[in-house]
Amino acid sequence: MIFSLVNISLIIGILLVLAGIWAAITQKNIIKIIIGFSLFDTGIHIIMVALGYVKNNTAPILDSENLRTGTADKIVDPIPQALVLTAIVIGLGVTALMLVYALKMYREKKSLNINSFKDLKW
Amino acid sequence: MVTPIYIIVALLGVAFALGFSGQKQIKAAGTLALGALAFSLFVSLEWLIGLYTETYKSTQIFTAGVNPPFSINLFMGTGEALFTTLINFIGLFGGLYLFNKLIKKGRSTFIALLMLIMGLNVVVMTRDMFNLFVFLEISSVATAGLIILNQNKKSLAAGFKYIIATGIIAGILLIGIIFMYRFTGSLNIDDIPTGNLLMIKGFGTAIFLILTSILLELKPFPANGWGLDVYQGTHAGISVFISAASGTALLYVLYKFIPLMSPSFAFALSLVGGLTFIASNLLGLKQTHPNRLLGYSSIGQIGLVVLVIGLAPYLGDKFEYIAIALLGTHVFAKAGLFWISGIIQKDNIRKWTILRKNKLLTILFGVFMLALLGFPPFPSFFGKWELITELAGNGFISWMVIILLGSFLEAVYLFRWLGYILKLEAAKKELQPISWNKYLPIIISAILLIASGFGMSYLHEHAKFINYIPLIVAAAFILIDRLPVFIKNTLAIASVGLWYYMMYPDLEEFRLIFATIFLVGGIITLLAGYAYKGKRQGFYPMALIMFAGLGGLIEAKTTLEFFFAWELMTIGSYFLIIRGKKSISHALSYMLFSLGGAYAILAAFGLATVNNTGISLDILANLNIYAPAIFILLAIGFMTKTASLGLHIWLPGAHAEAETDVSPMVSAILLKAGLFGLIVMMIKMGDQMIFGLSISYFLGWLGVFTAIIGNLMAALQEDAKRLLAYSSIGVLGYALFGLALMSHLGWLGATSIAITHFMFKTTLFLAIGGVVWRLKTKNMYQMGGLIKKMPFSFISVLISIIVLAGIPPLTGFAGKWLFFNAIMEKGWYLQGALISFAGVIAFLYCFRLIHSVFLGQLKDEHRNVKEAPFWILLPQYIILGVLIIFSAFPNSLLKPIGEFITPYLPNGALVWDGQMAYSLYGYWNGELIMYAVVGIFVAVLLWIIFWNRKIKKVKQFDIVYAAERPFLPETTHYAYNFFAHYKKAVGILAQPMISNFWEGVSEIGHSVSDKIRRIYNGSGQAYLIHIIGFIVIIFLFTFGGF
Amino acid sequence: MDTIWIKLLFSLLTIFIVLNYGLLLQGVVRKIGARVGRRYGIRWYQPWIDIIKNYAKRTKITHGIMYYIAPAFRLTGGIGLLLFMPVIYGTDMFSNFSFTGDLLLLLYFQFFGVLGMALGAAEGGHPYSAMGVSRGLAQVTAYELTLTLGIIAIAVQYQTLSITEIVAAQQGGIANWTIITNPLAGIALMLAFLAAMGRSPFDVVIAPQEIPIGPPTEFHSGLLGVLQLNRAIFPAAKLILFMNLLFGGATDWGTLIIKTFLIYMWSVFVGVAFPRFRVDQSIRWYLFIPLIIGVLAVLFMKF
Amino acid sequence: MSKEHTEKRIVYSPDGEPIEIDPIKDYFEGGRPEIRNPRNGIIEKFANWARSESLWILGFGTGCGAIEMRPLMTPRFDAYRFGYQWRPTPRQSSVFVISGYLSVKTLKRVIRSYEQMQNPKFVVALGSCTINGGMYYDSYNTINRLDHYLPVDVYITGCMPRPEALLAGFDHLKRKIKEGRGEGANKYAENFDWYKANQKKIIKDWDIPDYNW
Structure with missing residues (x-):
């Protein structure tokens, strides 16, 4: 089934990754580049979640209830979700850092055009 | 015996603690940070000595008390001990070197430094891939923070390029890791089946993405413009961490992944390593900015180690010896050179004559340089010797040629630089007084370099004689x-x-x-x-x-x-x-x-x-x-x-x-x-x-x-x-x-x-x-x-x-x-x-x-x-x-x-x-x-003496001079262009054809260098394209697209 | 011990004979030159008078120690060349000191006098002297190549470097002479011989009007007298060398005189017929035709 | 040209020390010629015979009469047969042929060349100009009587004298030498002060030493 939830999510994720990279490569405005990176990150996160998804299973919350009812083996794999959470945190950190850089760069040159920052080369 | 987990504990703990310190206690805070770094060095060194003398055994450390894959496990073996020692050495002494600078900038820089070193320690020790990603990101972010230690437009631009490049690379690593998990159900390196699995669809892609992203972090040619710009843009003391510490850690990661590599990827790895080694040294020819030049050299050296890792299967039991000899030299020598550069702070190697005012630093510079080039008695001499011998012994002639050619190119610019320092007209200004905390790291790394040279020769079966x-x-x-x-x-x-x-x-x-x-x-x-x-x-x-x-x-x-x-x-x-x-x-x-x-x-x-x-x-x-x-x-x-x-x-x-x-x-x-x-x-x-x-x-x-x-x-x-x-x-x-x-x-x-x-x-x-x-x-x-x-x-x-x-x-x-x-x-x-x-x-x-x-x-x-x-x-x-x-x-x-x-x-x-x-x-x-x-x-002479008893001694102008008198000795002494006629007759043989030939060779080398380095056009986006292109090419190569 | 003294006596006799022969040769050749120019020419004994006249000069000056002893170097070079060579084949005594060294000794010993003279001339401080020496040395390099090729060809032919043996191999008639048996080497050597004798067209070294006779410009009186003695002995010794190499040597003084005289005529005739080369011209000339002939001679011997 | 090279000057050694140069004194031996008396008896006679039969002429065309010396070398006159030869350097020559008038400028060179010839040496003065100035008797820059400046052995008259006259003059010189009267060099040494005074009287820019060895 092509249009399963997993596949749709995967496709969307991949599209977001590509869009993010596209933005990062083509946009001249630093803020837009940062947005591109956010898209890229988000795409990856969606891919991760999609890969960890198992149809019809429950959330990976281990409590006495599902231990008792035996639905513990019905939960989805918790690791991708944990990974996603971590990745989001890290992505947040990176985005923040980028924004700080953008701010400082703007203060330095009064410009947010990435082409103004090509002094270092060769 | 201190469990290596305390390295993380100490570094992380102190980093948090620093958050509470105010600007007034900054000196104490800085000292505390250095103390934490010293402690980490102590721990890893203790492990190194213990493992070497076989009093300790290599240990797995399981976090959260659960076995992998459900928990993260760290491993401490000889390799880890050695590499963490190197990293912590750089951390401690790099921190010491930058102490004054860091204090001026405030506590956050110390935090960044601690986080960087902590991240790298974990990167070396961890056996978990996701953990690897996390700590790589931590160290990247910390590095990006450190890069703008000097806040100017150069370091800002370089830092931004660094972030976007590492961001993309990290994303790719993450995709690889999630795919890996999808296909193996584990994130632990030890759980992943080894062998030629690259051909298994999906899994192959996963491992490919992981390895390639790690390779990209090592700044392979040509996808390394961001790295070079950082070397040029940031303070030399920061470059030490990037070149010596990060590079070392990532090389170890690559080493850890050797069992997962397919032969074709290993081959690609060696190709990339070789190309990087030659190309960055070639590009160094035209470079005059000292830090960027050291960057080229650094990337080249790491490329050489990558090449060695790629060729690991053929080097047999000599592999580790070679890799450590080359890497050890790189770490100490490059750190030393960057540190010296940080003291000199001149933006053109021609202005480095000021170094001559300080004899000790000049000698140390020479030591580092000779060590980099593989001269005896430094470790890389033995490393290069073994590498060439093994390659030749296995019939890898072209590899041998590549390595020698690259080394030669490196020698060209390094010796030119040394020559400038020793012989160009001296600078008028005196060198600023250098505080002990800047001297000490340089001296210690020189001593370690020499000591490790002797050590390597002692370890070598023949060299010990x-x-x-x-x-x-x-x-x-x-x-x-x-x-x-x-x-x-x-x-x-x-x-x-x-x-x-x-x-x-x-x-x-x-x-x-x-x-x-x-x-x-x-x-x-x-x-x-x-x-x-x-x-x-x-x-x-x-x-x-x-x-x-x-x-x-x-x-x-x-x-x-x-x-x-x-x-x-x-x-x-x-x-x-x-x-x-x-x-x-x-x-x-x-x-x-x-x-x-x-x-x-x-x-x-x-x-x-x-x-x-x-x-x-x-x-x-x-x-x-x-x-x-x-x-x-x-x-x-x-x-x-x-x-x-x-x-x-x-x-x-x-x-x-x-x-x-x-x-x-x-x-x-x-x-x-x-x-x-x-x-x-x-x-x-x-x-x-x-x-x-x-x-x-x-x-x-x-x-x-x-x-x-x-x-x-x-x-x-x-x-x-x-x-x-x-x-x-x-x-x-x-x-x-x-x-x-x-x-x-x-x-x-x-x-x-x-x-x-x-x-x-x-x-x-x-x-x-x-x-x-x-x-x-x-x-x-x-x-x-x-x-x-x-x-x-x-x-x-x-x-x-x-x-x-x-x-x-x-x-x-x-x-x-x-x-x-x-x-x-x-x-x-x-x-x-x-x-x-x-x-x-x-x-x-x-x-x-x-x-x-x-x-x-x-x-x-x-x-x-x-x-x-x-x-x-x-x-x-x-x-x-x-x-x-x-x-x-x-x-x-x-x-x-x-x-x-x-x-x-x-x-x-x-x-x-x-x-x-x-x-x-x-x-x-x-x-x-x-x-x-x-x-x-004697007979004839006696006859002459007898016959010419009364002979009059005359002075220099008493010569027949076409009835005239000479006026000046200069115009009377026939000496200039003495064999003019001979030159006219056979001078064609005396044309400087051979000099012209060699000059031509040099000229071509330099102009090729100048042409190729134009790919580093300074645009971070171009660098991203390089990275993506690099991935595509390596992918095609590994999977038989070529 | 006795043989040494007898040898010395014979050496002196050799020197005496060759000296007088050399002077005679000078006189006669100039006479011939004059007759070619339809002149009466000098008296055949003029060279002796000139030497006596020079020794009879009352004053002399010196420019320094090298200048003073240069004639000694020069004459030692001439006499040595003569004495290290078997002058008369077959007689032990007129072979003088040829047992101490072979052809190569002669080849290199001829420079002994040249070098000493050059040094003396240079100390004179006269630019023309140095100029003459520089021309002379340059020209030597050119003809020496041909000379060496010729000598190698001959040494290969006879498989020896000993002049005595080379002469021995040529005994028994004209047909055995090297010039007949090895004509290419012979031609090469005879071309080299022209410059070796320093006569026209290769006399730019001592070009009288241009650089007033070059190296000996400053020499006079008794010192010039010594040089004149050498100028008699040295060419004669070279003639004897070429006779030994190419024309079967001589078993008695009569043959020696006839042969060497005829050999000398070769350079005299060339000199009378051709005007002077500039030094770069002579070098280029020697590095072309004679060199090719020399190379051919050697290749001919090799294959 | 000449003046600045005869005055004292200072040069600096490689170590930077000044050295005073006195050109005439430092470059030239100077001093006076020595009288070298002939030996007695047969040896000197033999030597004189050799000297007379081996006359080496300094080839220096001083005046217009030099044109008459060239034919001597030609087949027609062939002076070689009498033992005359041309030498390019005064060091080796024994006969100085002053061929005609002497300008003041040439006189200086002639004196230097003459002094550089070795004893015994002879001077043949050729043409009327050397005797009394000839057609240049009242010229502002030629000398009139050569033997005021150099000891002349033989004068040959004529303006200019034919080669035959030259040969005759040389013959005369030969006889003179054989008789032991060719002592011009000693005469010059004996009367050096007189000659030098005469020379200096007429040559104003005297930039050579008093005696040229």
Whole structure:
């Protein structure tokens, strides 16, 4: 089934990754580049979640209830979700850092055009 | 035993704690941070020692008390211990170095530093892939924070490029990791099945993405513009962390993934490594910004290690030895260089002359640089040796070539830089005072570098037999460098003499002859050193390193020892040569030719191990399929030292610009090292054939043309020392020709020429050096008439040129006579005629030398010139005495040499009857000729004295001058363009075609470098495209798309 | 011991004979030259008078020690060349000191005097002297190559470097002479011989009007006298060398005189017929035709 | 040109020390010529015979009469047969042929060349100009009587004298030498002060030493 939830999510994720990279490569405005990176990150996160998804299973919350009812083996794999959470945190950190850089760069040159920052080369 | 988890605990804990400190307690906070780093270093070092001494066992640390894959596990083995030690070392000392700077910027920088080091520690230790990603990101973010330590537009731009590049790379890593989890259900490296799994769909892609992203973090060519910009843009102290610490950690990650690599990816890895190594060193050629240059070098070095990792399967149990030797050198040397750069803070390597004001830093700079280039006794020497040997032994010739080529390119810019520092016009400003916390890291890494060199040689099965005592003696002279010349000279002579004395009982045959030339010759030339006043700083350590190398060549029993000694000699002589006033470019070209030659020798020694066990020099005798190639490579290597045609362009300048007593050392003595090498090679290998032609036949012709061109060029020089230098080229051409004859008489001739060349060239260089010493000019046309002022130098030159020209009755004739007989025997008539033609051309420069300097018109300003200093004359007259004895009693010299040669080339030996020598064709009696000539001469002279009792001594202008009077000595002394007519007739041979050729090669190299480096156009987005393109290409390559 | 003294006596006798022969040759050749120019010419004994005249000069000056002893070098070179060579084949005594060295000794010993003279001339301080020496040396290099090739060809032919043996191999008639048996080597050597004799067209070294006779410009009186003695002996010795190499040597003084005279005529005729070469021209000339002939001679011998 | 090279000057040695140069004194031996008396008896006679039969002429065309010397070398006159030869350097020559008038400028060179010839040496003065100035008797820059400046052995009259006259003059010189009267060099040395005074009277820019060795 092509249009399963997993596949749709995967496709969307991949599209977001590509869009993010596209933005990062083509946009001249630093803020837009940062947005591109956010898209890229988000795409990856969606891919991760999609890969960890198992149809019809429950959330990976281990409590006495599902231990008792035996639905513990019905939960989805918790690791991708944990990974996603971590990745989001890290992505947040990176985005923040980028924004700080953008701010400082703007203060330095009064410009947010990435082409103004090509002094270092060769 | 401290559990390594405390490294994380300490670093992380202190980082959090720092958050509570205010700006007032910043010093305490900083100290606390350093303490945490010191603690981490202590822990990892303790583990390293414990594991090495086998008191500790490697341990797994499970977090959260659950087994993997459900928890993250860290592993502490020897490798981890070593790498975390390196990282923590850099962390601690890098922090110490930057202490003042970090304090100024506030606590957050300390936090970033701690986080960076913590991240890298975990990256090394972790066995979990996602954990790897997390901590890589932590260290990246921390690095990005550190990059803007100096907040200016350069570091900001560089930092931003760094973030977007690492961001993309991290994203790809993350995708790879999630795919990996999807296909294996585990994130633990140890759980993932090994083998050639790359072909399994999906999983292959996963592992590919992971490996490629790690590779990208190592800044492979060409996807590394972001890295270079960072090196250039940020503070050098930060570059240390990026280059030495991050690079080290990521290389270890790559190492951890070796079991997962498919052969095709390993191959891609080695290709990328090799390409990076060559390309970044090539691009370094045109670079003038010191930090960016170090960046190129750094990327190149890491590329080399990547190459080694890619080739790991073929390197067998030597793999780790090689990798650690290369990486260790990289870490310490690059850290040291970046730290020095941080002190100098000049944005162009031409402005680095200010470094010269600080002797200690200059020495350290030299140490780091030599270590980077793989000179002994630093670890990379052994690493490179093993690498080349293993590669050659496995038949990976192209890899060998790539590595040697890359190393050579690296040497070009590093030695150019060193030359600038040592010789460009000094900066006026003084260096700022340097605080101890900046000195200490540099000194410690230099000490560790040297110590690890000794350690690596101790670990090596063959290298541990290398005799380090001469080197240590030479190094000891650095410590007494402040003493006056007199004491140091005496000690130097004593130590060389002692060594010869100790070596003497073991010497036989050619080793005796050359040991005598090298060491006794060394003592004799060192005698001239007494003429110098003051301290002469830096001379003695380098001279002794050269002699240590020369002596080491004699002592060498294995190819490793030989190469070790060869490199040592090269370094010592380089520093001696660069002492000259205008030596900067000559010393560089000397070094480059020597290094090229050395690499040829290294390659040959590597190839010789094929089908052979061990590395004794005798393996050269046990021929394999590469024998002709080995022969040619060795011959090229040795001929760079004998300065044969094509490889000679370094010599004239280097010898001419050197100091008075250095010229004889590098000309009369050093060149013989090449000859010694050729003799050793030919004894072991005999002659070799290529395409059915004997190689020695080519060598013979090469010798002929070297002799002709060398002598011709000598005749057309205006500079006295340059003339002598070209003359050396010519005479060594003779010697090469003699060796190439591969016959008893040829070798006898070559050896006797080697000995007499040592003697007459020493006297000539010292005598002319003495003249230059007094006159302060080297141009012959500015001299003249000095016979009246410097009669002893004149006599010395007179006798020397008679020997040089081979005119009977002096001993130079022996060489000519032997050559002719050898030529007759061998049937190389045309070559023989041409070589004797070269001999006649020698008359031209001999006469020009003695006429222009000592005869003709005395210049007004030289009226009060005194004779050369006694200590410069003394060695000359010692040698002249020996020359006269050899002339009158030729069998005292030739008979023993003949006996040495007989075991190898028995046919056609001379028959001696007293002083009478018989060959197959002719005969010659040096003693009787001497008597006859002296007898006739004395008789005629007495007749002249008798008849001209009343003779009037006149002054210099009492000459017939077309009825006029001369007005100035300058216009009366015929010396400038002395052989104008000869130049007109045969000058076509004297065109600098070979210099032009090499200049062209250099020009092409530099322009290619300039073209290629344009890909780094400074745009971060272009760098992203490079990264993506790189991934695509590697993907296609790995999966057979290509 | 006795033989040494007898040898010395014979050496002196050799020197005496060759000296007088050399002077005679000078006189006669100049006479011939004059007759070619339809002049009466000098008296055949003029060279002796000139030497006496020079020795009879009352004053002399010196420019320094090398200048002073240069004539000694020069004459030693001439006498040595003569004495290291078997002058008369077959007689032990007129072979003088040829047992001490072979052809190569002669080849290199001829430079002994050249070098000494060059040094003396240079110390005179006269630019023309140095100029003459520089021309002379340059020209030597050029013809020496041809000479060496010729000598190698001959040495290969006879498989020896001993002149005595080379002469021995040529005994028994004109057909055995090297010039007949090895014509290429012979031609090469005879071309080299032209410059070796320093006569026109290769006399730019001592070009009288241009660089007033070059190296000996400053020499005079008794010192010039010594040089004149050498100027008699040295060419004669060279003639004897070429006779030994190419024309079968001589077994008695009569043959020697006839042969050497005829050999000398070769350079005289060339000199009378051709004008002077500039030094670069003569070098280029020698590095072309004679060199090719020399190379051919050697190749001919080799294959 | 010449003046600045005869005045004292200072040069600096390679070490920077000043050295005073006095050109005439430092470059030239100077001093006076020495009288070298002939030996007695047969040896001197023999020597004189040799000198007279080997006359080496300094080839220096001083005046217009030099044109008449060239034919001497030609087949028609062939002076070689009498033992005359031309030498390019005064060091080796024994006869100085002053060929006609002497300008003041040439006189200086002639004196230097003459002094550089070795004793014994002879002077042949050729043409009327050397005797009394000839057609240049009242010229502002030629000398009138040569033997005021150099000891002349033989005068040959004529303006210009034919080669035959020259040969005759040389013959005369030969006889004179054989008789032992060719002592011009000693005469010059004996009367050196007088000659020098005469020379200096007429040559104003005297930039050579008093005696040229």
